[in-house]
Amino acid sequence: MSRKYLIAGNWKMNKTATEAVDLIEEVKSLVGNQSSVQVCVCPSFTSLAKASELVEESQLLLGAQDMNAESSGAFTGEISAEMLRDLYVSFVILGHSERRQFFGETNHSVNKKILAAVENNLKPIYCIGETLEERETEKTLDVVGSQVREGLESFPSQSIENLVLAYEPVWAIGTGKTATDEMAQEVHAYIRKVLTDIFGESSASKIRILYGGSMKPENAAGLLAQEDVDGGLIGGASLTARAFSGIVEAALNA
Ligand code: PEP
Numbered sequence: 001m002s003r004k005y006l007i008a009g010n011w012k013m014n015k016t017a018t019e020a021v022d023l024i025e026e027v028k029s030l031v032g033n034q035s036s037v038q039v040c041v042c043p044s045f046t047s048l049a050k051a052s053e054l055v056e057e058s059q060l061l062l063g064a065q066d067m068n069a070e071s072s073g074a075f076t077g078e079i080s081a082e083m084l085r086d087l088y089v090s091f092v093i094l095g096h097s098e099r100r101q102f103f104g105e106t107n108h109s110v111n112k113k114i115l116a117a118v119e120n121n122l123k124p125i126y127c128i129g130e131t132l133e134e135r136e137t138e139k140t141l142d143v144v145g146s147q148v149r150e151g152l153e154s155f156p157s158q159s160i161e162n163l164v165l166a167y168e169p170v171w172a173i174g175t176g177k178t179a180t181d182e183m184a185q186e187v188h189a190y191i192r193k194v195l196t197d198i199f200g201e202s203s204a205s206k207i208r209i210l211y212g213g214s215m216k217p218e219n220a221a222g223l224l225a226q227e228d229v230d231g232g233l234i235g236g237a238s239l240t241a242r243a244f245s246g247i248v249e250a251a252l253n254a
Protein backbone atom coordinates (compact mmCIF):
# COMPACT_ATOMS: atom_id res chain seq x y z
CA MET A 1 0.00 0.00 0.00
CA SER A 2 1.58 3.27 -0.99
CA ARG A 3 0.60 6.21 1.12
CA LYS A 4 1.41 9.71 -0.08
CA TYR A 5 3.69 11.59 2.32
CA LEU A 6 2.12 14.53 4.12
CA ILE A 7 4.31 17.27 5.58
CA ALA A 8 2.26 19.62 7.76
CA GLY A 9 3.55 22.77 9.45
CA ASN A 10 2.07 23.60 12.85
CA TRP A 11 2.87 27.27 13.29
CA LYS A 12 1.34 27.34 16.80
CA MET A 13 0.83 30.89 18.17
CA ASN A 14 3.39 32.45 15.84
CA LYS A 15 3.18 34.89 12.90
CA THR A 16 0.76 37.75 12.39
CA ALA A 17 -1.41 37.65 9.27
CA THR A 18 1.08 39.99 7.59
CA GLU A 19 4.02 37.72 8.45
CA ALA A 20 2.03 34.68 7.35
CA VAL A 21 1.70 36.13 3.85
CA ASP A 22 5.48 36.32 3.49
CA LEU A 23 6.08 32.81 4.81
CA ILE A 24 3.38 31.23 2.64
CA GLU A 25 4.68 33.02 -0.47
CA GLU A 26 8.18 31.67 0.24
CA VAL A 27 6.96 28.12 0.90
CA LYS A 28 4.85 28.33 -2.25
CA SER A 29 7.79 29.33 -4.40
CA LEU A 30 9.99 26.54 -2.98
CA VAL A 31 7.63 23.54 -2.86
CA GLY A 32 4.18 24.76 -3.89
CA ASN A 33 4.21 23.46 -7.44
CA GLN A 34 4.68 19.77 -6.87
CA SER A 35 2.05 17.23 -5.89
CA SER A 36 4.18 14.13 -5.17
CA VAL A 37 4.23 15.10 -1.49
CA GLN A 38 1.24 16.80 0.14
CA VAL A 39 2.30 19.98 1.90
CA CYS A 40 0.03 21.71 4.38
CA VAL A 41 0.49 24.89 6.41
CA CYS A 42 -1.47 25.41 9.63
CA PRO A 43 -1.32 29.09 10.66
CA SER A 44 -3.35 30.80 13.38
CA PHE A 45 -7.07 31.37 12.84
CA THR A 46 -6.38 35.07 12.17
CA SER A 47 -4.28 34.19 9.11
CA LEU A 48 -6.57 31.59 7.56
CA ALA A 49 -8.66 33.93 5.38
CA LYS A 50 -5.60 35.49 3.79
CA ALA A 51 -3.83 32.14 3.60
CA SER A 52 -6.72 30.53 1.74
CA GLU A 53 -6.39 33.15 -1.03
CA LEU A 54 -2.64 32.59 -1.23
CA VAL A 55 -2.68 28.80 -1.49
CA GLU A 56 -5.29 28.89 -4.25
CA GLU A 57 -3.68 28.02 -7.58
CA SER A 58 -0.84 26.20 -5.83
CA GLN A 59 -0.56 22.66 -4.53
CA LEU A 60 -0.27 23.88 -0.93
CA LEU A 61 -3.06 22.83 1.41
CA LEU A 62 -4.38 24.67 4.42
CA GLY A 63 -4.91 23.39 7.94
CA ALA A 64 -6.19 24.82 11.24
CA GLN A 65 -4.75 24.10 14.69
CA ASP A 66 -8.00 23.34 16.53
CA MET A 67 -11.79 23.70 16.32
CA ASN A 68 -14.84 23.31 18.54
CA ALA A 69 -16.92 20.13 18.38
CA GLU A 70 -20.21 22.06 18.34
CA SER A 71 -21.62 23.31 15.07
CA SER A 72 -22.68 26.79 16.28
CA GLY A 73 -24.05 28.72 19.24
CA ALA A 74 -23.03 30.36 22.51
CA PHE A 75 -19.36 29.36 22.67
CA THR A 76 -17.58 32.70 22.88
CA GLY A 77 -14.20 32.72 21.19
CA GLU A 78 -14.60 29.36 19.48
CA ILE A 79 -14.40 28.34 15.82
CA SER A 80 -16.58 25.67 14.15
CA ALA A 81 -15.80 23.11 11.46
CA GLU A 82 -18.16 24.88 9.09
CA MET A 83 -16.27 28.16 9.54
CA LEU A 84 -13.04 26.37 8.62
CA ARG A 85 -14.58 24.69 5.56
CA ASP A 86 -15.83 28.08 4.39
CA LEU A 87 -12.17 29.19 4.21
CA TYR A 88 -11.16 26.10 2.18
CA VAL A 89 -9.35 24.54 5.12
CA SER A 90 -8.59 20.86 4.42
CA PHE A 91 -6.92 19.62 7.62
CA VAL A 92 -7.38 20.34 11.32
CA ILE A 93 -4.87 19.42 14.01
CA LEU A 94 -6.75 17.93 16.99
CA GLY A 95 -5.58 16.78 20.41
CA HIS A 96 -2.12 18.35 20.22
CA SER A 97 -0.24 17.72 23.47
CA GLU A 98 -0.16 21.46 24.20
CA ARG A 99 -3.96 21.52 24.08
CA ARG A 100 -4.08 18.50 26.36
CA GLN A 101 -1.56 20.06 28.75
CA PHE A 102 -2.73 23.69 28.85
CA PHE A 103 -6.42 23.47 27.91
CA GLY A 104 -7.52 20.27 29.61
CA GLU A 105 -8.33 18.32 26.45
CA THR A 106 -8.80 14.58 26.86
CA ASN A 107 -9.17 11.60 24.54
CA HIS A 108 -12.91 11.90 25.08
CA SER A 109 -13.23 15.61 24.29
CA VAL A 110 -10.91 15.26 21.30
CA ASN A 111 -13.03 12.34 20.04
CA LYS A 112 -16.03 14.69 19.76
CA LYS A 113 -13.95 17.12 17.70
CA ILE A 114 -12.67 14.35 15.43
CA LEU A 115 -16.22 13.16 14.71
CA ALA A 116 -17.40 16.74 14.06
CA ALA A 117 -14.43 17.34 11.75
CA VAL A 118 -15.09 14.32 9.50
CA GLU A 119 -18.82 15.06 9.44
CA ASN A 120 -17.84 18.37 7.86
CA ASN A 121 -15.34 16.87 5.42
CA LEU A 122 -12.32 18.13 7.31
CA LYS A 123 -9.35 15.80 7.66
CA PRO A 124 -8.36 15.48 11.32
CA ILE A 125 -4.67 15.20 12.19
CA TYR A 126 -5.13 13.44 15.51
CA CYS A 127 -2.09 13.90 17.79
CA ILE A 128 -1.04 11.27 20.30
CA GLY A 129 2.12 10.55 22.24
CA GLU A 130 3.61 9.74 25.61
CA THR A 131 5.28 11.96 28.21
CA LEU A 132 8.87 11.40 29.31
CA GLU A 133 7.70 9.80 32.55
CA GLU A 134 5.44 7.42 30.64
CA ARG A 135 8.31 6.41 28.35
CA GLU A 136 10.68 5.89 31.26
CA THR A 137 8.17 3.68 33.03
CA GLU A 138 7.58 1.67 29.83
CA LYS A 139 3.99 2.81 29.42
CA THR A 140 4.40 4.21 25.91
CA LEU A 141 2.47 1.56 23.99
CA ASP A 142 -0.35 1.40 26.56
CA VAL A 143 -0.78 5.17 26.56
CA VAL A 144 -0.68 5.46 22.80
CA GLY A 145 -3.04 2.47 22.39
CA SER A 146 -5.64 4.08 24.68
CA GLN A 147 -5.30 7.41 22.88
CA VAL A 148 -6.01 5.69 19.56
CA ARG A 149 -8.95 3.61 20.83
CA GLU A 150 -10.63 6.38 22.86
CA GLY A 151 -9.95 9.21 20.46
CA LEU A 152 -11.30 7.24 17.50
CA GLU A 153 -14.36 5.75 19.16
CA SER A 154 -17.29 5.60 16.67
CA PHE A 155 -15.10 6.88 13.85
CA PRO A 156 -17.04 6.23 10.63
CA SER A 157 -15.21 3.69 8.48
CA GLN A 158 -16.34 5.38 5.26
CA SER A 159 -14.19 8.40 6.23
CA ILE A 160 -11.06 6.39 6.87
CA GLU A 161 -9.10 7.97 4.03
CA ASN A 162 -9.59 11.37 5.65
CA LEU A 163 -7.99 10.28 8.90
CA VAL A 164 -4.39 11.21 9.72
CA LEU A 165 -2.62 10.42 12.98
CA ALA A 166 0.48 12.16 14.32
CA TYR A 167 2.71 10.35 16.79
CA GLU A 168 4.36 13.09 18.79
CA PRO A 169 6.32 11.99 21.85
CA VAL A 170 5.73 14.90 24.25
CA TRP A 171 9.38 14.85 25.37
CA ALA A 172 10.48 15.49 21.77
CA ILE A 173 8.25 18.50 21.06
CA GLY A 174 10.20 21.74 20.88
CA THR A 175 13.06 20.23 22.89
CA GLY A 176 15.50 19.38 20.10
CA LYS A 177 15.32 15.74 21.24
CA THR A 178 14.07 13.41 18.51
CA ALA A 179 12.95 9.83 18.76
CA THR A 180 15.46 7.61 16.97
CA ASP A 181 14.30 6.19 13.65
CA GLU A 182 13.82 2.81 15.34
CA MET A 183 11.86 4.26 18.28
CA ALA A 184 9.53 6.04 15.89
CA GLN A 185 9.01 2.95 13.73
CA GLU A 186 8.30 0.77 16.77
CA VAL A 187 5.48 3.04 17.95
CA HIS A 188 4.14 3.71 14.44
CA ALA A 189 3.94 -0.04 13.76
CA TYR A 190 2.10 -0.50 17.06
CA ILE A 191 -0.35 2.30 16.18
CA ARG A 192 -1.03 0.61 12.84
CA LYS A 193 -1.63 -2.67 14.68
CA VAL A 194 -4.22 -0.99 16.94
CA LEU A 195 -5.81 0.62 13.87
CA THR A 196 -5.92 -2.84 12.25
CA ASP A 197 -7.72 -4.20 15.33
CA ILE A 198 -10.29 -1.41 15.08
CA PHE A 199 -10.80 -0.98 11.33
CA GLY A 200 -9.30 -4.08 9.68
CA GLU A 201 -6.09 -4.40 7.73
CA SER A 202 -7.18 -2.87 4.45
CA SER A 203 -8.46 0.34 6.10
CA ALA A 204 -5.54 0.58 8.53
CA SER A 205 -3.08 0.37 5.65
CA LYS A 206 -4.61 3.54 4.16
CA ILE A 207 -4.21 5.72 7.26
CA ARG A 208 -1.24 8.05 7.31
CA ILE A 209 0.74 8.24 10.54
CA LEU A 210 2.98 11.30 10.78
CA TYR A 211 5.93 11.69 13.14
CA GLY A 212 6.26 14.93 15.09
CA GLY A 213 8.88 16.12 17.57
CA SER A 214 11.88 18.22 16.56
CA MET A 215 11.84 16.98 12.98
CA LYS A 216 14.20 19.04 10.82
CA PRO A 217 15.96 18.69 7.45
CA GLU A 218 18.92 16.93 9.10
CA ASN A 219 16.91 14.08 10.64
CA ALA A 220 13.91 13.90 8.30
CA ALA A 221 15.33 11.42 5.78
CA GLY A 222 15.98 8.71 8.40
CA LEU A 223 12.55 9.08 9.99
CA LEU A 224 10.70 9.19 6.66
CA ALA A 225 12.50 6.06 5.49
CA GLN A 226 10.71 4.02 8.16
CA GLU A 227 7.97 1.79 6.82
CA ASP A 228 5.14 3.21 8.92
CA VAL A 229 6.22 6.86 8.96
CA ASP A 230 4.07 8.61 6.36
CA GLY A 231 5.15 12.19 6.85
CA GLY A 232 5.80 14.78 9.51
CA LEU A 233 4.02 17.29 11.73
CA ILE A 234 6.54 20.07 12.03
CA GLY A 235 6.57 22.79 14.71
CA GLY A 236 9.70 24.93 15.02
CA ALA A 237 11.13 24.03 11.61
CA SER A 238 7.91 25.08 9.86
CA LEU A 239 8.52 28.72 10.79
CA THR A 240 11.20 29.24 8.17
CA ALA A 241 10.55 28.40 4.54
CA ARG A 242 14.02 26.97 4.02
CA ALA A 243 13.87 24.47 6.90
CA PHE A 244 10.29 23.47 6.13
CA SER A 245 10.96 22.97 2.44
CA GLY A 246 14.12 21.03 3.35
CA ILE A 247 11.86 18.48 5.07
CA VAL A 248 9.55 18.41 2.05
CA GLU A 249 12.62 17.74 -0.14
CA ALA A 250 13.57 14.85 2.15
CA ALA A 251 10.08 13.39 1.62
CA LEU A 252 10.37 13.89 -2.14
CA ASN A 253 13.64 11.93 -2.10
CA ALA A 254 12.47 9.22 0.29
C1 PEP B 1 4.57 20.10 17.25
O1 PEP B 1 4.34 20.87 18.17
O2 PEP B 1 3.63 19.58 16.61
C2 PEP B 1 5.97 19.83 16.94
C3 PEP B 1 6.26 18.72 16.33
O3 PEP B 1 6.88 20.76 17.36
P1 PEP B 1 8.47 20.74 17.10
O4 PEP B 1 8.70 20.33 15.66
O5 PEP B 1 8.91 22.15 17.36
O6 PEP B 1 9.05 19.76 18.05
